[in-house]
Amino acid sequence: MRARQPRLSPQPWPWPGPRVLIEHADAEATADVVAALRGGGFAVAVCRGPEHDSRCPLAVEDGCAAAEGADVVVSWLGLTTAAARESLAALRRRLPATPLLVVANAGEAAWWPKLVENAVVLEGRPSPEQVVSSVRSLREEAREGA
């Protein structure tokens, strides 16, 4: 019998902003990006996304304190799986004003135009510097528009 995985229960941010939430299935792969964002003055949270039969709390009625408190969300779960697309759709629906950076495989975003509408899309494997630059731009645009 497969061991039950604990459901996602993101905690509120314990530190002040600006804050960036990164959604990435492999948390260890984000170490360089986390370090670059921290060096750029951002507090960072890393979410591995829903696992096995669990669902993103944004897609059910729980909500997500980490997403709600984030100034920018970097969606790096891709667009290949239904669970990843559900998480992204839920994020767009529940937090439409939160600036969004989507990292996807080359050409993938073209298949899901509604999901990436008004989001900045980076394809392939962006460098930490590219991610920080994009996050900064998104945040600046959001502040100018506010």
Place this chain on the structure above:
Amino acid sequence: MRNPFRSEAAAFRFLLLAAAALAVLTAAAAAGGADTVAVAAVLLSTAVVFYALRGRHGRELAMAPAHVGPPNERRLLVLAQEPVSDELLPELRDAADRVLVVSAPSAGRLERWASDDDDARERARARVNATVAGLRALDADASGVVGDHDPVQALEDALRTFGGDAIAVSAPPGRAGARLVTRIRERYALPVTRLDG
């Protein structure tokens, strides 16, 4: 208490638990009548209350604060739940420009509830003082603080003011230490090293 119908899976589990509880009460009624049912109901209620109070810890996210201090300054948080060996101090000094030593008083819940955790606090302070003194003897920029009873919370508090680009943990031996290091690695999006020796 969380809404049991937050997801389809949760609703199904709730249905199964309700059916099981009904089966227990039915069996109690068949076996011994009203008194047995009452006892079974009390036991079931106790189990429900215990479960609700204990809570089901969900999977939290790994987080890290923004870097604090000059851009090229590297800050190290040392969590000393066990004395830090003198042999490791040079390595800690070389690993960072500034070091903050934190220790959590490891009093049991009963001691804390009875406000009898002075000994635990004194032991934590001794660990902090010894480690800071050893680091300063090696010309390290080091300071220390006794934090919250929960080591993970003590780290969170320290990260708020001192920042910290990496965490080094002197953990108790055995499973308790392994669990503590795992909790810290899951909670903080920072490099975490366990200090051995």
